[in-house]
Amino acid sequence: MRQNYDKIFLQSISDQYDNLGKIDRFFLYTSGYENSNYYIRTREGQYVIKIFEGIEIKTENILFELEAMDFSHKSGIKTPSVLKNSQGELATEVDGKYVCVMAFVDGDNMHKQPLSDSLAIEVAAETAKMDQVLKHFKDGSKTRQNYEWDLKCALILEKFVPLLPKDYDREIFKNVFAEYRKIKQKFLKMPAGLIHNDIVPHNWLVKEGKLKCIIDFSDMVFSPYIQNIAVALHLVAFAYNWNPGQAKLFIQKYSEINPLSGSELKLLYTLIKARMMSFIVEFNRWNVEYEVDQQRVETVNDNYKFLKKFIDFGQNRFDQLVGV
Known part of the structure; x- marks a missing residue:
């Protein structure tokens, strides 16, 4: 289930990636239920941290999800770009939880919004x-x-x-x-x-x-x-x-x-x-x-x-x- 995290924990995730820098702004997205998604801003840019919280989700499910997302993005589909960590991997484990970092995409969530x-x-x-x-x-x-x-x-x-x-x-x-x-x-x-x-x-x-x-x-x-x-x-x-x-x-x-x-x-x-x-x-x-x-x-x-x-x-x- 979605959780609240402090800046210290989010920074510990950011530190696993080369050249992301120090977080100066962050907030939790509240549109989802299962996972925790945070916007972060550093001097290097804007990103989204996804912390996997699924009750029965397995490691292989998470790794496959990121592989499919990465493949879709590289194939030209409008999906997030997943960053690789300092070890060259799409998934990072921090305090027993898997996380990933994605490039921020500037756009509005359309939940409950009129759709043309x-x-x-x-x-x-x-x-x-x-x-x-x-x-x-x-x-x-x-x-x-x-x-x-x-x-x-x-x-x-x-x-x-x-x-x-x-x-x-x-x-x-x-x-x-x-x-x-x-x-x-x-x-x-x-x-x-x-x-x-x-x-x-x-x-x-x-x-x-x-x-x-x-x-x-x-x-x-x-x-x-x-x-x-x-x-x-x-x-x-x-x-x-x-x-x-x-x-x-x-x-x-x-x-x-x-x-x-x-x-x-x-x-x-x-x-x-x-x-x-x-x-x-x-x-x-x-x-x-x-x-x-x-x-x-x-x-x-x-x-x-x-x-x-x-x-x-x-x-x-x-x-x-x-x-x-």
């Missing part, structure tokens, strides 16, 4: 290009296995439904799980590879309406490409920026680079509902089993509203929208 059609189209194109680039990686064993944020594993969350607030309609969740069960085997047979799995507005950095960077590879998994689309569309078109028309634009642009079949698109409505359900159930579990975080409480309540609204929108309207 042109930005949605630009992100769709970058998503498709990233999916192409990440085909370089063939071995899925280095990503997190049985991971709650991987839609292949959505059913592991079913046992946590009883933890939901008492005023939540359990029948909604029962139906979402039942619908997911019906499509799961078809879903698992769809074209798959290494995907970012979290290309959502809070992981975009935008400047003057243009995409500058897609950040945070911590949720990447080997899964069907249509999962990457479902994860993105949840928060692009059917959440704070409720704009169903952008789902159509996103899919059209993505398909120009990576064509999607009718069979894939037919699964999309149920997969988006499953993603919304995952947000609600898993973040609520964190609040119950660890500590209550007001930001997570709001996320759970907001996504419960979005899920009900998306169900009311209906599969027929959605399928017509995306051209199924």
Whole structure:
């Protein structure tokens, strides 16, 4: 979980890198939940320190994440540049925790912000290009296995439904799980590879309406490409920026680079509902089993509203929208 650190600890990280210098300004980014991300400024420049805090994340997961991010950046994808430490490595271990340092990218986080059609189209194109680039990686064993944020594993969350607030309609969740069960085997047979799995507005950095960077590879998994689309569309078109028309634009642009079949698109409505359900159930579990975080409480309540609204929108309207 995200933690607070002082300047002394952050400087001990900076000291592992050649010529970064002394930190004169720093602050914690609060848009994420799992890891701790700090902006730092030194006389040499501006950087971001990422401290890996995942509860069940393994060393091999962290190293593979940084390898994939580095490869994407070097392949021309708009992703962060990861610095190598004094030992020539992308990951650094400090006080028993793995960290990395990235070049700072000047841009605004788009969480809960209005999203233009042109930005949605630009992100769709970058998503498709990233999916192409990440085909370089063939071995899925280095990503997190049985991971709650991987839609292949959505059913592991079913046992946590009883933890939901008492005023939540359990029948909604029962139906979402039942619908997911019906499509799961078809879903698992769809074209798959290494995907970012979290290309959502809070992981975009935008400047003057243009995409500058897609950040945070911590949720990447080997899964069907249509999962990457479902994860993105949840928060692009059917959440704070409720704009169903952008789902159509996103899919059209993505398909120009990576064509999607009718069979894939037919699964999309149920997969988006499953993603919304995952947000609600898993973040609520964190609040119950660890500590209550007001930001997570709001996320759970907001996504419960979005899920009900998306169900009311209906599969027929959605399928017509995306051209199924």
